[in-house]
Amino acid sequence: MSALLKKDWFGLGLVLIFGSILISLFKPAFISPFNLYVLMLSVSLMLVVAMSQMIIIAIGQMNLSVGAIGGLVAISFTGLMEVYSMSILPAVLIGLLIGLACGFINGYITVKTGISAFIITLATLYIFKGMNLGITEAQPFYEIPEAVKFFGNAKIFGPIPYLVIVPIIITVLMWILMNRTSLGRYMLAYGNNVQSSELIGISSTKIVIYAHVISGLLAAIGGMLVVCRLQLGTPNIGDSWLLPSFAAPVIGGAILAGGKVDVIATAFGVILVSIISQALVIFKIDPFFVQIFLGFMILLAVFINRYREYREERRTKVFSDE
Amino acid sequence: MNNKIPNFVKTNQFGLLILVIVFICIFSFSTDGFTSRFNIYALSRVVALDIMIGLAMMVVILTGGLNLSLGALGVSAAMFGGWCMESMGIPISITIILVLAFGSFLGWINGFVTVRTGVHSFIVTLATMSIYFGFMTLLTEAEAFRKLPEAFTDFGSLKLFNKYISPLLIISVLTCFVLYYIFKYTDIGRKLIAAGANPDAAELSGISVDRMFIYCHMLSGFLAALAGIMLTARIGAAIPSMAGHLGFDWLLPAFLAPVLGGTLLSGGKVTVFGTMLGAILVTLINNGLYLIDVGEFWVRFFLGIILLGAVLLDRAREYFTVKNSIVS
Numbered sequence: 001m002s003a004l005l006k007k008d009w010f011g012l013g014l015v016l017i018f019g020s021i022l023i024s025l026f027k028p029a030f031i032s033p034f035n036l037y038v039l040m041l042s043v044s045l046m047l048v049v050a051m052s053q054m055i056i057i058a059i060g061q062m063n064l065s066v067g068a069i070g071g072l073v074a075i076s077f078t079g080l081m082e083v084y085s086m087s088i089l090p091a092v093l094i095g096l097l098i099g100l101a102c103g104f105i106n107g108y109i110t111v112k113t114g115i116s117a118f119i120i121t122l123a124t125l126y127i128f129k130g131m132n133l134g135i136t137e138a139q140p141f142y143e144i145p146e147a148v149k150f151f152g153n154a155k156i157f158g159p160i161p162y163l164v165i166v167p168i169i170i171t172v173l174m175w176i177l178m179n180r181t182s183l184g185r186y187m188l189a190y191g192n193n194v195q196s197s198e199l200i201g202i203s204s205t206k207i208v209i210y211a212h213v214i215s216g217l218l219a220a221i222g223g224m225l226v227v228c229r230l231q232l233g234t235p236n237i238g239d240s241w242l243l244p245s246f247a248a249p250v251i252g253g254a255i256l257a258g259g260k261v262d263v264i265a266t267a268f269g270v271i272l273v274s275i276i277s278q279a280l281v282i283f284k285i286d287p288f289f290v291q292i293f294l295g296f297m298i299l300l301a302v303f304i305n306r307y308r309e310y311r312e313e314r315r316t317k318v319f320s321d322e
Numbered sequence: 323m324n325n326k327i328p329n330f331v332k333t334n335q336f337g338l339l340i341l342v343i344v345f346i347c348i349f350s351f352s353t354d355g356f357t358s359r360f361n362i363y364a365l366s367r368v369v370a371l372d373i374m375i376g377l378a379m380m381v382v383i384l385t386g387g388l389n390l391s392l393g394a395l396g397v398s399a400a401m402f403g404g405w406c407m408e409s410m411g412i413p414i415s416i417t418i419i420l421v422l423a424f425g426s427f428l429g430w431i432n433g434f435v436t437v438r439t440g441v442h443s444f445i446v447t448l449a450t451m452s453i454y455f456g457f458m459t460l461l462t463e464a465e466a467f468r469k470l471p472e473a474f475t476d477f478g479s480l481k482l483f484n485k486y487i488s489p490l491l492i493i494s495v496l497t498c499f500v501l502y503y504i505f506k507y508t509d510i511g512r513k514l515i516a517a518g519a520n521p522d523a524a525e526l527s528g529i530s531v532d533r534m535f536i537y538c539h540m541l542s543g544f545l546a547a548l549a550g551i552m553l554t555a556r557i558g559a560a561i562p563s564m565a566g567h568l569g570f571d572w573l574l575p576a577f578l579a580p581v582l583g584g585t586l587l588s589g590g591k592v593t594v595f596g597t598m599l600g601a602i603l604v605t606l607i608n609n610g611l612y613l614i615d616v617g618e619f620w621v622r623f624f625l626g627i628i629l630l631g632a633v634l635l636d637r638a639r640e641y642f643t644v645k646n647s648i649v650s
Binding site: 062109113114115116118119120122123124125126127128129130131133134137138239242243246250286288289291292294295296298299302303305306 | 388439441449453460568574587619620622626637
């Protein structure tokens, strides 16, 4: 039990459970099948996006181009199917390849030049978004195969959508990557301290490029999932990802300096953000409040994390005095 | 060291100056309208704003941080100004003072939270960006203030120097000189740089680093509010969407100008005139791309490529200067 208490996600989990119970007591509509279905859809999409940012936070960097990659892949995916009447599987593969290439460009330039990832991904954000607008001329693609539409809207049973399968697989894989593989541990070591990780023989080139490639792939998957959900490929997919992509890992307790991320806590962060956004809608609160609320949530999470660090510091001091 | 080449040639301000001249030559020969009175006037109005936004970002980069809330903050301040003038009927001069104070206050919030939590200002300003913009949209109900005093809007469309230059540009250039003076010759300016360059050493030599960081954020808020007022004067109305969703349209010029100008992202170095040249270069390229007619949708793509090219060039320049100085 005490081991459980120490986990990043434990507090968040409690907040989630009590919060949901409280909301459903006031508004029973909250646990209606339709609402749960909408909730799961929004969680599914944001989970992938959050993971895409989380892996970059793990190595102590930021990726501003997550949304731009998602958007570029989304319109390529739909464009290939509509204009070149490609079948679904090759279109998905090419979409993933584009995501991989975008991530590789980010990682390669960042690690080879030593320029901050923030600036590099700001530049590539404009490049990818510019390509997106240049190709589509801001026009959406509407012709989506029925199978894709089905995957985006059908339910397995009860309120559970098919769409939820992908994020669950990704979350499990990410958990294994970060907790059970040497690559994941190396990433955290690199994020914690670049110099010492190089001294023990970790190749920065490899770590940074791998992290960005995974981030690009996840952003690509996120973009394609949004296409399934919306049933069309619009150029503005991904425009609004930046804030939520950072919100979930930060609320989940990832320290932005790198070296510490928690996959489960990030997942809880996503669920928390989605539940709150949903609750604000159910209580008929102005949608602009959702944005303000998200901002305050991030600040609150930041303060709580700071307080916990402070408490931990004090505790370790007491031990060293003994 | 080879002393025959003056030091100025090795700085990236010099490289920027060359680039600016090269681009002016290219655009004036390859396009018709570039040197027309109308285009130069239009350029001066845009440059004025880009310089101010760049400076607002520069003073936060000095601390090794970033200010994502720049656009949201500037627009919020501008909307506050519009409300003061239109709904409250407050005179222009007092409104400007109130707006600048309001901007500084929002900047203070950014600085205070950053310093107290010890979290990177990226996350803090990401959060405040959505908070400021959200509150602004709620309070104004996304309505613009269009009935501003004529004296105010006339100033924005005034033409000076044989109708070539907008007075807004003069404000920006003056601000550059004032900032240069502050950072170069005043006690507080040197303390700000010291705090950014090496916080531990600054703390040990008796400078309150936290306070200096908060000052930097306040200065950033002040300059962003000034940019907001200038944009309002230029458009002739205070519109919630004038800097795009969440003020994102300001972010690229805000980062381009100081980064091109040679401001270190790790903090501790400011280049006021480098930022000015950077802003001029960005505006030139943007304007030139439209005149060459690359297509509206590809402009962003080329801006991204140029930012990437510029930082890579800067890196190469650094590399070669280091190599040269070792060899000789």
